[in-house]
Amino acid sequence: METPTQTPPAPPAQRVIHTAQLISAMLKSNGHVSDLIFSPGRAPQIEVSGQLVELKYKGLECLSPGDTKSIAYDIMGENEHPLRKLDQDGSADLSYGPPGVGRFRVNIFRQRGSCAIVMRVIPDKIPGFDDLKLPKTLEEIVHLKNGIVLVTGPTGSGKSSTLAAIIDKMNMEKAFHILTIEDPIEFLHRHKKATIHQRELHSDTPTFALALRGALRQAPKVILVGEMRDKETIEIALEAAETGHLVMSTLHTIDASKTIERIIGVFPIADQHSVRTRFAKAFRFIVSQRLLPRKDGKGRIAAIEILKAKAKAKPCWTPCATATPTACSTSMAS
Numbered sequence: 001m002e003t004p005t006q007t008p009p010a011p012p013a014q015r016v017i018h019t020a021q022l023i024s025a026m027l028k029s030n031g032h033v034s035d036l037i038f039s040p041g042r043a044p045q046i047e048v049s050g051q052l053v054e055l056k057y058k059g060l061e062c063l064s065p066g067d068t069k070s071i072a073y074d075i076m077g078e079n080e081h082p083l084r085k086l087d088q089d090g091s092a093d094l095s096y097g098p099p100g101v102g103r104f105r106v107n108i109f110r111q112r113g114s115c116a117i118v119m120r121v122i123p124d125k126i127p128g129f130d131d132l133k134l135p136k137t138l139e140e141i142v143h144l145k146n147g148i149v150l151v152t153g154p155t156g157s158g159k160s161s162t163l164a165a166i167i168d169k170m171n172m173e174k175a176f177h178i179l180t181i182e183d184p185i186e187f188l189h190r191h192k193k194a195t196i197h198q199r200e201l202h203s204d205t206p207t208f209a210l211a212l213r214g215a216l217r218q219a220p221k222v223i224l225v226g227e228m229r230d231k232e233t234i235e236i237a238l239e240a241a242e243t244g245h246l247v248m249s250t251l252h253t254i255d256a257s258k259t260i261e262r263i264i265g266v267f268p269i270a271d272q273h274s275v276r277t278r279f280a281k282a283f284r285f286i287v288s289q290r291l292l293p294r295k296d297g298k299g300r301i302a303a304i305e306i307l308k309a310k311a312k313a314k315p316c317w318t319p320c321a322t323a324t325p326t327a328c329s330t331s332m333a334s
Contacts, residue, residue: 015059015067016070017060017067017070017071017074019070019071019074019075019098020098020101022044022057022060022071023098024098024100024101024102025055025057026046027101027102027121029046029055030046030053032048032049033047033048033121034047034048034120034121034156035047035119035120035156036104036117036118036119036121037052037116037117037118037119038063038067038068038071038116038117039068039116040063040064040065040067040068040112040114040115040116041062041063042054042062042063043055043056043057043060043061043062043063044057044060049293049297049298049299049300050291050300065113065115068114068115068116068117069114069115071115071117072086072108072117075094075096075106075108075117076092076094076108079094081094081202081203082094082108086108086110086115090109090110091107091108091109091110092107092109093105093106093107093183093184094106094108094184095122095184095185095186095200096119102121102122102124103122103124103186103188104119104120104121104122105119105120105122105184105186106118106119106120120156122186122187123161123187126165126168126187126189127161128165128168128169129165129169131165132161132162132165134162134304135304137306137308138162138166138285138287138306139169140285140308141166141284141285142166142169142170142173142174144246144284145221145244145246146241146244146245146246147246147247147282147283147284147309148237148238148241148247148248148249148279148282148283148284149166149247149248149249149283149284149285149286149287150248150250150259150286150287151163151248151249151250151287151289152250152251152252152253152254152255152256152258152259152286152287152288152289153252153253153254153289154252154254154290155252156291157289157290157291157302158289158291159250159289160186160187160250162287162289163224163250164186164187164189166248167180167189167196167222167224168187170194170222171189171190171191171192171193171194171196172192173193174193174221175193176194176195176220177195177197177218177219177220177221177222178194178195178196178197178220178221178222178223179196179197179198179199179215179218179220179222179223179224180196180197180198180199180223180224180226181199181201181205181208181211181212181215181223181225181226182198182199182200182201182224182226183200183201183208183226183227184201185200197218197220199211208225208226208227208229208230208233209230209232209236212225212233212236212237212240213236215245216236216239216240216243216245220245221245221246222245222246222247222248223237223240223245223246223247223248224248225237225248226249227249227250227251227252228249228251228263230266231266231267234263234266234267237249238279238282241282242278242281246284251263253288254288254290255288255305256286256288256305256307259288260279260286263275263279264276264279283309284308284309285307285308285309286306286307287304287305287306287307288304288305288306288307289302289304289305290302290303
């Protein structure tokens with residue numbers, strides 16, 4: 001007598017997640033969302049004033065690896081570069097902007113064999129100086145004709161917002177050609193009094209250094225480089241500043257002294273003295289900032305340190321610059 005065979009149970013069907021609708025609902029849950037996080041084993045999360053909050057929507061109380069993979073590939077779509085980077089390097093950066101929802105700076109990465117996603121919310125409106133309550137001293141940057149301006153701080157400290165406010169003020173007041181090189185493009189600047197061209201890494205140019213080298217032949221008065229990532233980029237930025245351009249960029253350093261150490265330290269020891277001298281002559285402002293929780297628990301406050309070059313800068317740091325720590329209330333996002 002034959003033993004009846006049992007059919008193995010079918011695997012559970014992968015649930016369909018409407019990514020744009022989910023993201024829209026998460027944004028509407030709180031008026032001060034800075035980040036969205038999708039992680040296996042957790043409900044979707046938002047970050048508000050530096051604290052993570054779970055949003056346990058029905059059916060999404062605990063995301064599975066399949067859920068986060070589905071969201072990740074929905075965000076990447078047919079964009080070949082992040083698909084390739086995720087496959088080859090285990091992480092990918094991209095911008096994402098579903099119509100009618102918002103714009104985001106996204107990092108998708110592999111962890112423990114599954115995908116996780118972190119999305120930084122990019123405000124629709126470019127913040128102004130008054131919106132961010134930036135120190136009046138920073139308005140001087142708008143009128144600089146050349147040199148290097150660096151905005152530094154940890155991730156999420158408001159660097160991109162500060163630079164966007166400065167660029168927007170230039171755009172309104174100066175009939176300049178402004179060129180930005182970003183990874184990815186965050187704030188979208190429209191032509192106002194200035195003409196602004198925005199280039200995105202990988203889609204418009206393969207590297208910061210190559211785009212910066214090309215910028216020297218594109219006649220901009222102001223060049224914004226998303227980040228000083230390597231020796232070649234820093235070298236070309238110095239060259240641009242020395243040849244009459246105003247170069248603005250960011251670094252992930254915690255204060256002005258560490259910024260100087262980072263800039264000098266990427267060069268060989270034999271070159272560091274000459275680079276120190278060149279940078280001392282070229283830099284105009286180093287703005288270091290971080291966000292701190294407010295005492296009343298309502299949002300965060302930006303603590304800002306400003307290192308400003310004196311008019312007669314010399315190739316040393318103590319006599320040629322003055323550091324001014326300030327604080328202002330804001331909800332900036334880097």
